[in-house]
Amino acid sequence: MPKIKTNSGAKKRFALTGSGKIKRKHAFKSHILTKKTKKQKRNLTHFGVIARVDESNVKELLGLK
Numbered sequence: 784m785p786k787i788k789t790n791s792g793a794k795k796r797f798a799l800t801g802s803g804k805i806k807r808k809h810a811f812k813s814h815i816l817t818k819k820t821k822k823q824k825r826n827l828t829h830f831g832v833i834a835r836v837d838e839s840n841v842k843e844l845l846g847l848k
Contacts, residue, residue, distance in 0.1 A: 793844035810827075
């Protein structure tokens with residue numbers, strides 16, 4: 784049985800926490816930042832956690848399933 788390859792796009796975008804949840808970065812933080820407020824940019828800096836409905840799809844892409 785061959786090994787499952789990890790999706791290379793997914794491994795750059797997601798990371799596992801110690802408790803097994805999947806972290807993600809917020810969108811809209813890469814460019815066109817001059818028109819966004821300081822508060823918006825500050826709040827986009829923090830990591831979020833993947834929604835439960837998307838968890839199985841992301842785990843499959845990362846080869847965890």
